[in-house]
Amino acid sequence: MTTQQIPVVVLAGFLGAGKTTLLNHLLRSARGTRIGVMVNDFGDIGIDAMTVAGQVGSTVSLGNGCLCCAVDASELDEYLEVLTRPESRLDVIVIEASGLAEPQELVRMVLASENERIVYGGLVEVVDAAEFGATRQRHPGTDRHLAVADLVVVNKADRVSADELRSVRETVAGLAGRAAVIEASHGRVDPELLFDRVVPDGEIEGQMSIEDVLYGSDDAAEHAHASYETVSLTASTPLHPRRLMAFLDSRPEGLYRIKGFIDLGAADPANRYTVHAVGRFLRFYPEPWPAGEERLTQLVLIGSGIDAAGLRKELAACELSGPQDVPDESGMWGLLRYVPQTEEEPEETLF
Numbered sequence: 175m176t177t178q179q180i181p182v183v184v185l186a187g188f189l190g191a192g193k194t195t196l197l198n199h200l201l202r203s204a205r206g207t208r209i210g211v212m213v214n215d216f217g218d219i220g221i222d223a224m225t226v227a228g229q230v231g232s233t234v235s236l237g238n239g240c241l242c243c244a245v246d247a248s249e250l251d252e253y254l255e256v257l258t259r260p261e262s263r264l265d266v267i268v269i270e271a272s273g274l275a276e277p278q279e280l281v282r283m284v285l286a287s288e289n290e291r292i293v294y295g296g297l298v299e300v301v302d303a304a305e306f307g308a309t310r311q312r313h314p315g316t317d318r319h320l321a322v323a324d325l326v327v328v329n330k331a332d333r334v335s336a337d338e339l340r341s342v343r344e345t346v347a348g349l350a351g352r353a354a355v356i357e358a359s360h361g362r363v364d365p366e367l368l369f370d371r372v373v374p375d376g377e378i379e380g381q382m383s384i385e386d387v388l389y390g391s392d393d394a395a396e397h398a399h400a401s402y403e404t405v406s407l408t409a410s411t412p413l414h415p416r417r418l419m420a421f422l423d424s425r426p427e428g429l430y431r432i433k434g435f436i437d438l439g440a441a442d443p444a445n446r447y448t449v450h451a452v453g454r455f456l457r458f459y460p461e462p463w464p465a466g467e468e469r470l471t472q473l474v475l476i477g478s479g480i481d482a483a484g485l486r487k488e489l490a491a492c493e494l495s496g497p498q499d500v501p502d503e504s505g506m507w508g509l510l511r512y513v514p515q516t517e518e519e520p521e522e523t524l525f
C-alpha cells in the first residue's frame with residue numbers, strides 16, 4: 175500500500191524567485207507522470223491555465239493530463255481528497271506556496287493530513303541567485319525558510335557571475351544544513367529529484383517524447399543530471415537496525431532522497447520496511463513480505479555531491495556479519511520511532 179502513496183511536494187520561495195517557472199518546467203518535462211498542482215494563495219497565480227480557468231477553488235485540467243486547483247490553506251485537505259481519488263491517477267502533487275506564505279505551515283498541514291493516500295514529498299525552496307543578498311536583508315525570515323527546506327534550488331544562475339553564484343551557493347548551503355542545494359536557470363531541475371518519473375507505455379526511457387518534439391528537449395535538465403548522483407544497491411544479507419539507524423542519523427549533507435525496501439532479518443522476519451527519506455524527513459512503513467518474494471534490501475539513494483563508494487561501504491557495514499551479530503531486543507527501538515502510528519505522527523518529527 176505504501177508504495178502507492180502519492181508524494182506531496184511543497185514548493186516555496188520568495189516572490190519572483192522562479193517557483194512558477196520551475197513548476198511549468200516540471201509540467202513540460204513530466205511526460206507520462208501525472209502531476210497534480212495546487213496553488214496556495216490565489217491572488218498569486220501565475221500558471222497560464224489557471225488564469226484562463228479563473229475560478230476560485232476550481233480544479234482544471236492542464237494539457238498533459240495534470241490537474242490544477244487553487245486552494246486556500248483551510249481547503250488543503252479537501253483538495254487533497256479530490257486530487258488523490260483513484261480516477262485522478264496522479265503520481266505526484268505539487269503545492270506552490272505563495273511567495274509570502276510560511277512554508278512550514280503548509281508542510282505541517284501536509285504532515286497532519288489524515289489522507290492515507292499521500293506521503294510528504296519534501297519542501298523545495300527556490301532562491302533567486304541575483305536577489306538573494308537583498309531579499310535576506312529585507313526579509314530575515316528567508317534564513318528560517320532555508321533551515322527547514324529539504325532541497326534548495328538556487329535559481330537564476332544565468333543572472334550572476336560564476337563567483338557570485340558560488341558565494342550564494344555557499345551561504346545557502348550554510349543556512350540549509352542538511353538540505354541538498356542545486357543550481358538552476360529558469361527552474362530547469364531534473365524532475366527525478368522531486369518524484370519518480372513514470373515512463374509511459376511504449377516509450378523507451380531516453381527516447382524523444384511528443385513533449386520533446388513540441389517544446390524542444392530540455393538540455394539544461396540533462397545538465398542537472400551532472401550535479402547529482404544516484405546510487406542503487408541490493409543486499410541479500412539483512413541489515414542490523416541499530417547500525418542502519420546510525421547510518422541514517424548521520425547521513426551526509428546532500429543525500430536528498432532514500433527510497434526502497436529493507437530486510438531486517440530476525441529482528442522482524444514477517445515484515446519488510448519500506449523506507450522513505452526526503453531531506454531530513456524519514457519514515458519507515460512495515461508491511462508483510464509478499465508471498466514468495468525474495469528477502470532482499472533494495473535501496474536507491476539520490477543526492478548532490480555524495481560519495482557513492484563511501485555510501486556503499488557504510489551500508490555494507492550495516493549488513494549482519496553472522497549468527498553472532500543478532501540485534502538484541504532494544505535494537506529496533508531507534509528505527510520504530512520513525513514508523514508512523516495509525517492515528518498520529520511518529521514521535522520523531524521535525525515540525
Ligand SMILES: Nc1nc2c(ncn2[C@@H]2O[C@H](COP(=O)(O)OP(=O)(O)OP(=O)(O)O)[C@@H](O)[C@H]2O)c(=O)[nH]1
Nearest residue numbers: 188189190191192193194195273329330359360361
Ligand atoms: N533570467 C532568469 N529569469 C528567470 C529565471 N527563472 C524565472 N525567471 C523570471 O523571473 C520572473 C519571476 O518568475 P516566476 O516563476 O513567476 O516566480 P515566482 O516565484 O513564481 O513568483 P511569485 O509567484 O510572484 O512568487 C519571471 O519573469 C520569470 O521569467 C531564471 O533562471 N533566469
